Amino acid sequence: MKEKYNLKVLLILMSLVTFSCVQDDPCSKSDTIVSSDALSAEDAAKCDDGGGDNPDDGTDPLDPIDPAPIPIPDPTPIPVPSETDLNSLNKPWSREDTTIVIDAYQGNSIDWDKMATDTKVAGVIHRSSIGMRVDTKYKSRKKIALDRGYLWGAYHLGRRGDTIKQADLFLSLVQDEPDTLMILDLEDTNSGNFMSITEAITFMDYIYEKTGKIPTVYANHSTTKILNERVKSHPLFQQSKLWYARFKSKVTDYPSGVWPNYFLWQFSSEINCSKTGSCLYNVPGTRFDMDVNIFNGPQSDLRLKWNND
Numbered sequence: 078m079k080e081k082y083n084l085k086v087l088l089i090l091m092s093l094v095t096f097s098c099v100q101d102d103p104c105s106k107s108d109t110i111v112s113s114d115a116l117s118a119e120d121a122a123k124c125d126d127g128g129g130d131n132p133d134d135g136t137d138p139l140d141p142i143d144p145a146p147i148p149i150p151d152p153t154p155i156p157v158p159s160e161t162d163l164n165s166l167n168k169p170w171s172r173e174d175t176t177i178v179i180d181a182y183q184g185n186s187i188d189w190d191k192m193a194t195d196t197k198v199a200g201v202i203h204r205s206s207i208g209m210r211v212d213t214k215y216k217s218r219k220k221i222a223l224d225r226g227y228l229w230g231a232y233h234l235g236r237r238g239d240t241i242k243q244a245d246l247f248l249s250l251v252q253d254e255p256d257t258l259m260i261l262d263l264e265d266t267n268s269g270n271f272m273s274i275t276e277a278i279t280f281m282d283y284i285y286e287k288t289g290k291i292p293t294v295y296a297n298h299s300t301t302k303i304l305n306e307r308v309k310s311h312p313l314f315q316q317s318k319l320w321y322a323r324f325k326s327k328v329t330d331y332p333s334g335v336w337p338n339y340f341l342w343q344f345s346s347e348i349n350c351s352k353t354g355s356c357l358y359n360v361p362g363t364r365f366d367m368d369v370n371i372f373n374g375p376q377s378d379l380r381l382k383w384n385n386d
Contacts, residue, residue, distance in 0.1 A: 161337050165373035166328040170197075170344070170358045176372040176379045178202060178341060179360055180232065183214040189221060191362030198360060199376040200228035200383070202260065205250040208236030209243060215250065228383050230258035232295060235272025235280060243272075244283045259284070259292040259385050260320060263300055274307045281313045290385035293340060295320040298332060305334030318382075320370070324349040326357055338373075340382065345369040 169175045177197040181187060182204035192198060201222040204212045215231070222229050233247040251257045261280055264271040272280065277294075284292055294317050296304060301321060308314040318340035321331075325344070347366040350356035358369045372379045 161331055161333045162373065165338065165342075166331055168326050168357075169342075169373050170369075170371045174375050176200075176374065176376050177358065177360065178228070178230075178370040178372060178379075179363065180204075180230075180343070180368045180370060181214075181218070183212050185367050186364060187218070187367075188362030189225060192360060193225065194361050198227075199372075199379055200230065200258075202230035202232055202258065202370070204262075205231035205233055206243070206246050207234040209239060209246060211246070211250065228258070228380065229256065230260060230293075230383075232260035232262045234262040234264065235277065237269055237272060237276070240272070240276045240279045241283055244280050244287075248284070248287060253288055255384070258383055259290060260295050261292045262295040263304075264297075266300055266303060274303065278308065278311060278314075281311075281317070285313055288385075291317050292385060293318040293320050295322065295343075297322040298330075301336070302332045302334075305332060309335055316386075341370045341372055343368055343370045 170177065175197070176199045177195070178200040179187075179192075179198065180202035201218070203215050203218055203222075205215045206212060219229055219231075231247070231251050233243065235243060247259075251259055261272075261277060261284075263277055266272065266274050266277070281292060281294075284290060291313050294304070294314065296319065298321075301319065304314065314335055319336035319338075320341045320343065321336075321339035322343040324346060331339075345357040346368045350365045353359060353365045356365055356369070358371075360367060360369060
């Protein structure tokens with residue numbers, strides 16, 4: 078009788094220990110132990126695979142009692158040519174050895190004389206077209222920028238449908254000019270309003286077929302992560318440059334993959350700047366709604382890389 082009593086006590090103690098261990102894990106997926114509503118905002122962020130930075134505390138992120146994950150081989154692995162330059166993601170515009178590029182569309186104003194007083198500004202990228210519509214300021218501003226010695230780029234904002242027609246319109250505007258940087262602007266690729274990933278592949282393939290050139294790809298953080306999965310084996314995307322959009326002063330979770338480093342980083346716009354003077358970087362002669370980009374290097378390096386190769 079005494080042995081049965083001791084066994085019963087032992088089983089109760091074991092169940093209490095198990096319950097305590099599980100409940101101490103704020104990221105537990107078992108809603109029978111702890112619900113997501115009980116998590117603090119900080120713990121919820123830590124549980125989110127896509128949020129925040131993981132501290133380098135020397136611990137192994139895998140629980141040693143869990144079985145090792147089964148590796149899934151990539152049928153077409155691509156080598157990473159270099160590691161991400163973390164220094165380039167921490168206010169690079171504050172350094173003297175970096176270069177500023179603005180990008181505009183017909184709704185932005187530019188005082189060219191005032192902008193010329195900022196010697197860090199070396200280039201202008203302008204919207205050439207959106208869907209099947211031409212930007213009304215593209216041609217006139219192109220002449221002004223080139224006459225003043227600025228590097229010139231053209232971006233096409235891709236819309237859903239008529240991909241080949243959009244590519245032909247874009248080519249009619251850039252006119253196969255070797256000094257014009259060609260860019261495909263990809264916004265929300267899951268939206269029905271903007272160009273999808275499949276259409277973007279068609280666009281890139283068509284431009285290359287017609288010109289032998291590879292456009293730079295513009296993408297925000299979430300779209301870059303999607304591209305890392307969807308086009309990691311596509312040769313044109315592998316050779317393209319990334320124009321990365323992220324409106325903050327420091328990026329700690331850059332989505333390295335197809336592009337270990339950005340070519341240009343769009344860090345300031347009306348999204349994070351409500352009035353002139355409050356922006357992360359203020360270009361003379363422009364308002365707060367002007368998009369501002371950084372190249373992590375001097376103007377001489379930017380000029381060497383300003384191409385569609």
